[in-house]
Structures are given as C-alpha cells and as structure tokens.
Amino acid sequence: MKPKRRKLTTFGTAFAPPAAEDHPLRIVDFHAWRLKEPDSGRRYSVVRLRAQGGATGYGEGGPSLAAEIAAARTAVMNRRATESEYVRASLAGLPALEAAVSNAMLDLASRAKEMPIYRYLGGPVRYKARLLAHLEGKTAAEARPSLERAKRQGFQLFTTAAPVRDAMIPLRAYVDQVRQHLTDMQALAGAGAEWVLDGHGAMTPGDAATLAVALEPLHPVWFDEPTGVITQDALAKIVDESVMPIGLGRAITGLDAFQGLLANGSVNVVRPDLGRNSLTKIKRVAAIAETHYVAIAPFHDGGPIGALAGIHLNAALLNAYAQQIPVPSSDRDAAMRAEITSGLRESGTKGFFALVNRPGLGFEVNEKALDAYSEERI
Numbered sequence: 037m038k039p040k041r042r043k044l045t046t047f048g049t050a051f052a053p054p055a056a057e058d059h060p061l062r063i064v065d066f067h068a069w070r071l072k073e074p075d076s077g078r079r080y081s082v083v084r085l086r087a088q089g090g091a092t093g094y095g096e097g098g099p100s101l102a103a104e105i106a107a108a109r110t111a112v113m114n115r116r117a118t119e120s121e122y123v124r125a126s127l128a129g130l131p132a133l134e135a136a137v138s139n140a141m142l143d144l145a146s147r148a149k150e151m152p153i154y155r156y157l158g159g160p161v162r163y164k165a166r167l168l169a170h171l172e173g174k175t176a177a178e179a180r181p182s183l184e185r186a187k188r189q190g191f192q193l194f195t196t197a198a199p200v201r202d203a204m205i206p207l208r209a210y211v212d213q214v215r216q217h218l219t220d221m222q223a224l225a226g227a228g229a230e231w232v233l234d235g236h237g238a239m240t241p242g243d244a245a246t247l248a249v250a251l252e253p254l255h256p257v258w259f260d261e262p263t264g265v266i267t268q269d270a271l272a273k274i275v276d277e278s279v280m281p282i283g284l285g286r287a288i289t290g291l292d293a294f295q296g297l298l299a300n301g302s303v304n305v306v307r308p309d310l311g312r313n314s315l316t317k318i319k320r321v322a323a324i325a326e327t328h329y330v331a332i333a334p335f336h337d338g339g340p341i342g343a344l345a346g347i348h349l350n351a352a353l354l355n356a357y358a359q360q361i362p363v364p365s366s367d368r369d370a371a372m373r374a375e376i377t378s379g380l381r382e383s384g385t386k387g388f389f390a391l392v393n394r395p396g397l398g399f400e401v402n403e404k405a406l407d408a409y410s411e412e413r414i
Contacts, residue, residue, distance in 0.1 A: 063141075070099070078338070080096055081099060083137055091144050097134070098135070100136070104133055111127060124316070152348065152394060153345065155314065157319060157352035160351040160352060162350075165356070167388065167389055168232065169360075169361060170336070174199065178365075180364055185363050193230045193358060199375060219254065223227070232260050238295075243309045275301075283333065288308065294324060298325055308335065334360070336361060341401065347359050363382075375409075378400045
C-alpha cells in the first residue's frame with residue numbers, strides 16, 4: 037500500500053511575529069512625502085517613522101503612489117523598528133517602499149542606540165567613501181553645468197550617458213559618435229578625472245561588445261548597463277570580446293536574481309539601485325558579490341537622503357567601490373537638496389566624502405523643506 041503524502045500548506049503571513057504592544061521601538065507614527073525636484077523633475081519618496089520611545093527615522097525610496105504608501109503604513113504600524121526582515125518580506129512587491137521604510141527603520145534604530153548607521157551595520161571598514169557623480173545632460177554642452185558643479189563639490193569620478201543610437205546610423209558611425217562624446221567629456225573634466233560610461237541598457241549585446249572594444253584605449257573605469265539582455269550568452273559575448281569591466285544590476289530587486297547574475301561570472305561591478313533596494317538588502321548582495329570577487333557600487337538617481345544613506349553603507353562594506361550621487365545642473369535643484377539635509381551637502385574632498393560621526397544618518401532632516409517641495413504629504 038502506497039503511503040499517503042502529507043499536503044504542505046502555505047500560511048503566508050501566519051508566521052509573522054505578533055505586533056509589539058509596549059516597547060520603546062514600537063512604531064506609532066508614519067508619514068511620507070512624494071517629492072519632485074523643480075527643474076530636473078527627479079522624483080523620490082521620503083518616509084518618517086516615530087517610535088513609542090520618541091526616536092524618529094527617515095528613509096528614502098524611489099517614486100511611489102499614494103495607495104502604495106498607504107499599504108506600507110498598514111504593514112509597518114505597531115511593528116518594532118528592528119523587525120526589518122518581516123517588513124522586507126511584507127513589502128517585497130513594493131520595492132521603492134521597501135527601501136524607504138527599511139532605511140527609516142535602520143535610521144530610527146541607530147538613533148535610538150546613539151550610533152551612526154555605518155556602525156549599526158557593522159562598520160566602519162573605511163573612514164571616507166569614494167564618490168561617483170551622476171551628471172545630467174545628453175551632450176557635452178548640456179552636461180557642462182552639472183560637471184562644473186561636481187568639480188566644485190570635489191568629485192573626481194564621473195558617469196556620462198552614451199548617446200542613444202538612431203536606427204538609421206550605421207554601427208561604425210555610432211561607435212565614432214560615442215568615442216567622440218567620451219573624449220569631449222574627458223577634455224571638459226581635465227586630467228585626473230575618471231569616467232564611467234552609462235549605456236542605460238539600450239544596446240544589443242553585439243553593439244555593446246563592438247563599442248566596448250573600441251573604447252578600451254580611452255580607459256573608462258567600467259561600462260555601466262551596456263545591454264538590457266542579461267542572459268549568460270549575451271553577457272559572455274561582451275566579456276569574451278573585450279577587457280572592459282562591466283557594471284550591471286540597477287533593474288534587479290530580488291536577491292536570487294543578483295545571485296544568478298553573479299554566478300554567470302559576467303559582471304565586474306554590481307549596481308543595485310538604492311531607490312528600490314534597502315541598505316540591509318544591498319548589504320546581503322555585497323556579501324554574495326564578495327564571494328565572487330566582485331565590487332559593489334550602488335546606483336542612485338534619487339534624493340539627498342538616499343545618497344547620504346548610501347555613504348553609510350559604503351563605509352560598512354569591504355568590497356564597496358563608490359557611491360553614485362546625482363549632481364544637478366540647476367541651482368534650484370541643488371538648493372532643494374541642501375535644504376532637505378539641513379545644509380549637509382553631497383560633496384567631498386579629492387573625490388571622497390569623510391564620514392560624519394553622529395547618530396543615524398548624521399544630520400537632521402528638514403521637514404519644512406520636505407513640505408515645501410512635496411507633491412503630496414501622506
């Protein structure tokens with residue numbers, strides 16, 4: 037007689053820990069702002085959590101809808117700020133809110149313990165973080181204001197977007213166009229500047245491989261997101277034909293997807309997006325990347341709270357290479373970002389940002405600025 041198999045039951049959230057009833061880190065207040073920079077139109081969300089004991093924490097994620105923020109509030113209220121794994125699982129389908137809420141919990145918990153986030157994460161392994169300036173503008177002329185601001189702010193490593201290929205332009209002509217663009221940007225920045233070329237995932241693997249070989253003499257630090265086709269065969273074509281380092285990962289949010297990408301052996305710099313992945317999740321990605329001898333440089337095209345949180349993470353990771361920070365062309369956008377961080381600017385000295393030894397993020401978030409620049413407060 038054949039033995040009966042026991043049927044496994046999925047309990048969903050039945051394994052969730054009970055909500056905290058009385059604890060200093062129990063979250064009792066949740067507010068969020070949906071922000072938009074006045075000139076660039078860059079959007080991101082900021083979450084503020086307040087605990088029963090009075091501590092507050094702020095976190096930033098990518099743009100979110102009001103309904104998504106309401107769902108995040110339901111998942112978080114009355115939970116302890118240390119229940120990061122429960123929140124990460126609950127908000128897995130809302131990656132921008134998972135990043136914002138988890139980072140706010142991390143800020144709250146580290147402020148309650150009166151230590152900087154980088155110490156709460158196990159660091160520091162370094163006392164200054166290398167900065168990567170994310171420039172605005174599609175051409176050298178358009179990028180000049182952003183580049184000049186970045187140079188004044190102490191950046192020495194820059195990322196520039198490769199021109200988008202017109203379907204009617206032959207490949208050889210397009211390669212010449214990209215080479216000329218990178219040459220022009222190098223000339224604008226001057227000697228000593230280093231460059232990352234951003235492909236935005238818009239090229240075919242064949243075009244990206246041809247371009248990588250052609251740009252080797254210009255020595256970019258790496259070729260970022262050369263193609264959106266990240267299968268092993270597609271990436272192997274680029275890697276096998278060129279010695280150009282490849283950066284990938286900004287569109288990925290699942291830990292299993294990062295692990296698969298690293299297992300292929302076709303990435304040199306892993307690039308999780310800070311707007312869609314929390315600091316604690318990226319710390320896990322970095323641990324996986326370290327076993328493959330791969331560096332990590334989180335992608336960021338959001339606000340100043342996320343950028344400065346990324347610097348804390350950089351200080352706690354052995355294999356961190358740089359933290360990307362958007363550098364606006366507009367004075368109004370730059371002023372907005374400085375107001376939000378109460379004057380702590382996203383700048384450095386000789387390409388590095390010195391760590392701030394204050395609790396949490398290391399600065400007070402200016403809620404008046406959040407209200408002033410908010411499209412909606414929830």
